[in-house]
Amino acid sequence: MTHYTFSDRRFLSFPAINPCSAVSPAALLADLSTLAADIDVIGRRQTGNFRTHRRAAREALRYATIILAFLDDLGPFSTALTRSALLGLSDLHVTLQKLRLLLADCARVGARIWILLNADRIAGEFRVLLRSVSIALEFIPLDSVDISAEIKDLVRLLAGQARRVEVGVERVDELAGRSVRSMLKQFQSGESPDPYDLRRVLNHLKITSWIDCFAEVAFLEEEIFAEERNGEAALLWSSMGLMVYSLVVLFDKTANGKSRKIEECFCRQESSVTIEKLNADDLRCPISLELMKDPVTVSTGQTYDRSSILRWLKSGNQTCPVTGEVLASADLIPNSIIRQLISLYCHENGILTAQQGKARKRDLSKTLSPASPAAVGAIRMASTVLVGKLATGESEKKNMASYEIRMLSKSNIFNRICLVEAGAVRWLLSVLSSSSDSTLQDNAIAALLNLSKHHSGRTDIFEAGGLPPVVQVMRFGHKVESQKNAAAVLFYLSAMEACREAIGEIPEAIPSLVQLLKNGTYRAKKNGIVTIYSLLLFSGNQAKILAADTVAVIADLLESEEDEEDLVTDCVGVLAKIAERPDGTNEILKSCVLSNLVHVLRSSSSSSGKEYCVSALLSICKNGGDKAMSLLEKMPLLMPSLYSLLSDGSRQTSKKARSLLNCIHQFNDQRYSPVLAFHEPIVHAL
Structure with a gap:
């Protein structure tokens, strides 16, 4: 017989498999x-x-x-x-x-x-x-x-x-449960519970540190995402609200070394500095010695690639391959932190990986509206306390508050709304402008990034004069991660029409984005290019973007990052937008990027990438005249790629490909056909 694993089972569900009737x-x-x-x-x-x-x-x-x-x-x-x-x-x-x-x-x-x-x-x-x-x-x-x-x-x-x-x-559990429900009623009525009573319950559960409490918040949030029937949603939200309040009010994450070490683990997945120092062997499966595609953790705490450890277990082994200890359970727990580390490592080092194992998809809309009034009250109170720490605390308190805002707003829309309403944006911007502490700056800009994902956060950042300090972090941030996150903040802000114009008016903004394209990490380049695309939606920014030598930098990217299809697609999207105007077409023709566009058109597996390429080439033909047509004529791989799109491309792409083919054919007809006299009748050959 073999061990059956139920790695995808819901918490407190107990699937079991009956032994086969023919088993010995x-x-x-x-x-x-x-x-x-x-x-x-x-x-x-x-x-x-x-x-x-x-x-x-x-x-x-x-x-x-x-x-x-x-x-x-x-x-x-x-x-x-x-x-x-x-x-x-x-x-x-x-x-x-x-x-x-x-x-x-x-x-x-x-x-x-x-x-x-x-x-x-x-x-x-x-x-x-x-x-x-x-x-x-x-x-x-x-x-x-x-x-x-x-x-x-x-x-x-x-x-x-x-x-x-x-x-x-048990009696002691019953009393603790009653206390919790009483506190939830207090939150519902807008009252805060007695900290002594709250700590007494948490001590009973041995939740005695910041990391213990954060683990509760993280678990409950995962259960909210996994909840499908909504039968438990109200209690899940109430519980999470209670733990968020406890996290903010009762615990200090720097109170002991253990919390500090675990904080570093949580931060590691977002730190490019750590990625650069990371030993690739730490990301390899101890069994296959290959980079893990679907990392899972067994009961001993060791992490393996799912396929490798499953083969090990199905072979009849009952011990951990690394430690030799008997496995207390055959359950395999997906390790999302290691998965993200591997993804970041591969991006930063240009490593192509096969499709990774399926991760549970998060539907953030489930966090838009809490299913319980108690959660609403608790999270609003916690948000007010956090903003108070930002406003009046010393540097260490501000750092702690920034970090907690960063973590609580990472994947919860309602938390973002409450923090914005409590005034977090103003004080986070104040931290950016006044602090020279690299960790505090990193936490503050990451928190602002999360808040900018909600329209109310974007509005607050813009109205509070947040553009200049964000641009300064993008230019001079102490950490590469901070610069990347600042570019992402600008991307979300550029969703507002007024913001696009305002960003373009800051002299350092666009050149700094282009600098990220040159020297940034993969994610920084990605954030930079999509922000530039968004800024192009305001026509007044085009001249500034061209003046920053953007087209030449993109040409270099298309060669150096040709294996990064997402980034390549975004780059040709920017070129397509630039080419819509004559000045953009002229810049493209001067930079010799046409051959790169044809190469992407021929080699890309992205339908969006192909459509962007055809759009760019069509605009170049219309705006570039004979010079553009002459250059395209010298590219033998262009025509077969366009003809294949007539049958294989989307409706919109096929239409653009047909228009481009017509332009090329008309140019050739005009160039090689005999010159006809004005009003000379045309006689068709029989």
Whole structure:
């Protein structure tokens, strides 16, 4: 038998697979022993993580220990097992699968408040599963099995206890749950809870540091994204609101070294400096020694490529390949941080990778409107506290507040709205203008980037005079990451028509964007080029963009970054926009970028890229006259590419390709046909 993994299962769901009816008794016993050992390992290694349902967890772990001893004794007699015994063992196999998942969920770091608020449901799951152990054991005729009398007595005792077991919510958990619900009502009515009461509940759950609290926020947000039926949305939002408030009011992320180290882990995925220093071997699968495509983490904390570790497990191995420890669970947890690190590393080093494993898609619209009034109250209060820290705190407090705004606004629209309404933009801009601290600057510009993704944030940045300080960070930011994020802020701001003109009026803005195209990282170049495209939507910016030598820089990019299709597509999009006007066409003809456009047209697999190329070439033909046509005529690969688009391109692309072909044919006809006298009649050949 093999280990079945349910890496995509929802939290507190317990899928299980019935053993095949043809499975051999020896294989069934071996797999049962593995399941019981898994449960035993969870108990020994994660005892401290069971902050609720402790009695039920202890019972489950005691059952697993006795069952493991029973199975060890039973092993040598597997061939003598009756059909009834095999049925009982098969039922026990299903029960232990579910029990292992339940215990793993109860011990999961980050899920403690959610476990507490679902205490009744979880107690019911424990009750059903522990009683199922009794039912399964009663199928096994112990008198017909030649095992020690002591083990038989233990199994009979266990079956009897399991049949009568009463599992409910423990008194201390019940009181903590009542306190939480009382606090949620306070948030709903616009009152803040007593910090002492809040800390008492969190201490019960052993949520005692900034990182413990942030783990709760991150887990609850993931559950909101995964929620499909909306049946739990209100409680999820309420819980997250409570933890966001706790994070901001009760904890200091710099209070201890552990929090600081974990903060660095969270920041690492966004730091190009770290990427440059990163050892590529850290991103390789320890089994295949290749860069991981779909990194997953096993119970020992080691990360492997999914396909490699699955092959390892399916081969019958039950240990971690690196540490040699027995795996407490066969579950594979997707490691999104490592995935993003690999993606960034590949971009920065020009490495092409195959399509990576599917990641869970986030629908940010789920975070637009909280499903509970308690969450609204809690998040608004937390936002006010954060802005207060920005306004009045010392440098370290401002850095902490900027970082928390950055993290809380990263993927939550409602958080962005509340922070903007609380006045965060004004104070973040003040930090940019006054601080020389590189970390504070990095956190502040990243926070502004997240807030600029909402229209109210863009409006606030513009109206507060935020363009000059953002441009200054793009030019002189202490970190490459800060410069890249500043360019991204300008991109979102340029969605506003008034902003496009205002950005163009800042003398350093456009040259700084072009400088990013020359010397920036992949992401900086990407942010720079899309911002330039957006600025071109205001016609008054074209001359300034041409004066900054943008076309020549793009020509270099099309050669040096030809393998980066997204970036190439954006570059030809800018050229297509520039070519719409005669001055842009003249600049393109002077820069000798035509051959690059034809190469992209022929080689690109992007439909958008092909359409941009045809649009650019068509505008160049119309605006460039005979000079442009003569240059195109000397490119033999152009015509076959255009003809292929007539049948393979989109409707719009085909239409433009046909127009371009007509222009070329008309030019050739005029050039090579005999010159006809004015009003001379044309005689068609028969």
